[in-house]
Amino acid sequence: MKYDLEEITKALLEGDLSYLSRSITLIESTSDNHFKLGQDILEKVLDKTGNSIRIGITGPPGVGKSTLIDILGLHYCELGYRTAVLAIDPSSKVSGGSILGDKTRMTALAQHKNSYIRPTPSSGMLGGTASRTKESILLCEAAGFERIIVETVGIGQNEINIASIVDVLVMLLNPGSGDELQGIKRGILEVSDILAINKADTKDSLVNNTVLEYKNAVRILNYDKEFWRRKVIKISALDGTNLETLANAIDSFCKVSKETGFFENNRTEQESERLIEILKEEVLKKAFQNKDFEAKYNNIIERIKNKQTTAIKGVMELLNDANSGSN
Ligand SMILES: Nc1nc2c(ncn2[C@@H]2O[C@H](COP(=O)(O)OP(=O)(O)OP(=O)(O)O)[C@@H](O)[C@H]2O)c(=O)[nH]1
Ligand SMILES: [Mg+2]
Known part of the structure; x- marks a missing residue:
């Protein structure tokens, strides 16, 4: 073409x-x-980029993220905002693409003239390259989208750090999941601005208890935003209970975030972090394109296994070799 x-x-x-x-x-x-x-x-x-609110929706598999985005996106579309959804699906590596899955789960939104839904590969899919979701957001903004919703599963080593590409992060949680608080979700809880406990339509009292548990939990968690107290709300993505409450929480977060200057500073900081992230990736890629480097790297791995050297010593050796090689 x-x-x-x-x-x-x-x-x-x-x-x-x-x-x-x-x-x-x-x-x-x-x-x-x-x-x-x-x-x-x-x-x-x-x-022409930057004129949107970038909303991250994260949470464990099957918690209802796509269902929520369907109604939240529609809410924005009906208010007249052009709304784009970028759905990051690490499982698409296995299933061969989430396009169909996500479009069928966001049927109402997909049909609205103000909407655009696009699956976006997580980092692993492109053979080790960083995810391009950030750049996709910018392209959507250039095309006039005013609300951009990014869906991603949880947070893990190989997944993109959603908090580093959005303005406001909503964590969607299952009723009863408060018991697991000690575990792995802590990291993502710390960077979430709004916690929403889903499925209030079927398990209302369990949802109420879970809300209380999370309210207690977030009180003792670190949080770097002085202007905002994390909100914990119950919702139902299925029947729309408290959708307005959630949308209002997102709006008020963005309002105070802008007033305090955090919103813009955060975006600039994210962009600098991105520079470092891409730089690391490109430097590594360049290094490994050199067969000598790769051989030396493998040799160091062997010596680490045999307790003959350490990772730090190995890196120093590789860098010294690279420097003397370029002289
Ligand atoms: N009862 C009830 N079911 C829900 C609710 N939200 C989602 N579900 C159901 O939960 C299942 C998973 O919903 P999805 O929206 O696909 O969940 P997801 O988090 O996007 O899932 P992955 O993208 O696979 O991680 C579907 O069968 C939904 O109908 C809710 O509020 N109440
Ligand atoms: Mg989904």
């Missing part, structure tokens, strides 16, 4: 969805040419 930079950027800025999809495909591409064209498009439209 032939791509013309001027043509794509013009159509993208006019909000053409097929060009938006094409641009996202380009920045996700592992082909150097396509990837570079994607970056050129992004650079050209950069001054």
Whole structure:
């Protein structure tokens, strides 16, 4: 297929969805040419980005994220906001894509003229490259989207750090999950701004108890935002109970976040973190393109196994070799 930079950027800025999809495909591409064209498009439209609220919805598998996004997205669309959904699905590695799954779970939203739904690969899918969800957000903004909802499962080593690409993070939780508080969810709880306990339609009293448990739990957790007390609310993504409450909580978080300057500072900080993240990735990629480096690396791994050297010593050795190699 032939791509013309001027043509794509013009159509993208006019909000053409097929060009938006094409641009996202380009920045996700592992082909150097396509990837570079994607970056050129992004650079050209950069001054038209940033005019949205980026909302992260995270939570364990099957908790109801897509169901919630369907009604929350529709709520925004009906208020007149163009709403884009980027659904990150690590399981799509196995199932071969979540497109169908997510579109069938977001049927109401998918049919609305103001909406756009797009699955986005988690980092692992592109063979070790960082996720391009951040860049997809920017492209959606250039295309005129004003609410961007990013869906992702929990948080783990190989998944993207959702908190580093959104303005406000909603953690969706199962009724009764308060018992697991000691475990792995702590990390993500600490970066969540709003906790929503789902399925109030079927397990209302259990949901009420869970709300109390989380309210107690978040009181003792660290939190770096002085202007906001984390909200814990019960909802039902299925029948829409408290959808307004959730939407209001998201709005008021963003309002105070903007008033205090956190909103803009946070975005700038996220962008600097992204620079380091991509730099690390590219430096590593470059290093391993060199066969000598790879051999030395493997040799150090062997010596680590045999207790002949340490990881730190190994890195120093590799860096010294790389430096003397370039002289
Ligand atoms: N009773 C009840 N069921 C719900 C609610 N929200 C979601 N469900 C059901 O839970 C199941 C999973 O919902 P999804 O929205 O696909 O959950 P998810 O978190 O997006 O799942 P993954 O993307 O696979 O992690 C579906 O059968 C939903 O109908 C709710 O509020 N109440
Ligand atoms: Mg889902």
